[in-house]
Amino acid sequence: MLIVAAVPIAVLVICALHDVQRFKIPNVYVAGLLAAWPIAALLCGLSAGEAISAAGVGGIFLVVGFALFSFRLLGAGDAKLMAALGPWLGVQAVMPFVLYTTLSGAVLAFLLVKFRSRPMPVFAYTHAWLVQMHDRTKVMPYGVAIAIGGIASLSKSPLFS
Numbered sequence: 182m183l184i185v186a187a188v189p190i191a192v193l194v195i196c197a198l199h200d201v202q203r204f205k206i207p208n209v210y211v212a213g214l215l216a217a218w219p220i221a222a223l224l225c226g227l228s229a230g231e232a233i234s235a236a237g238v239g240g241i242f243l244v245v246g247f248a249l250f251s252f253r254l255l256g257a258g259d260a261k262l263m264a265a266l267g268p269w270l271g272v273q274a275v276m277p278f279v280l281y282t283t284l285s286g287a288v289l290a291f292l293l294v295k296f297r298s299r300p301m302p303v304f305a306y307t308h309a310w311l312v313q314m315h316d317r318t319k320v321m322p323y324g325v326a327i328a329i330g331g332i333a334s335l336s337k338s339p340l341f342s
Contacts, residue, residue: 185221185225185340185341186335186341189269189331189332189335190332192210192213193262193266193327193332194332196210196211196258196328197322197325199324200322200324200325203310206261206262207258208258208261211261211262211265214269215239215268218235222340225339225341227339234272235267235268235269235271236268237272238267238268239265240264243261243263243267246259246260246261246264255323256324258324259327262324262327266278266327266331269331269335270334270335270338271338271340273337273339274334274337274338277337278333278334279330280330281333281334282330283330285325285326285329285333286326289321289325297314297315297316297317301315
């Protein structure tokens with residue numbers, strides 16, 4: 182089932198890269214991740230109960246994500262990415278996901294504050310994404326933390342255990 186595991190990992194990496202470069206997570210990747218999950222569930226032989234509870238995780242992530250979005254604590258793309266990732270994780274991987282995402286988000290925030298508090302390195306001006314990343318008016322690309330948390334947690338998912 183290595184090919185099945187490659188799908189969420191590849192999508193998460195692509196979304197993280199887009200978030201770093203453009204501060205946006207394209208809906209097409211989120212929709213693709215969500216659409217691929219039922220196929221993966223069938224290929225991995227998930228029971229009906231496991232599939233329902235995994236889909237419920239996606240629903241809970243959607244509600245929580247958009248609550249955080251409404252308070253401007255998370256971007257809409259981040260909320261949608263978490264919701265699409267939820268079924269891939271399932272109930273067993275929720276707590277590791279929250280832990281890894283929170284920790285990687287804290288590290289990312291620390292590094293971003295340090296980077297933005299110093300003058301921009303000369304070489305960085307040739308890279309538009311670094312110029313944007315240095316801009317203090319921009320938000321943190323939290324899709325990176327979600328991707329790290331998701332990839333680190335997938336091994337706990339019923340799809341891959």
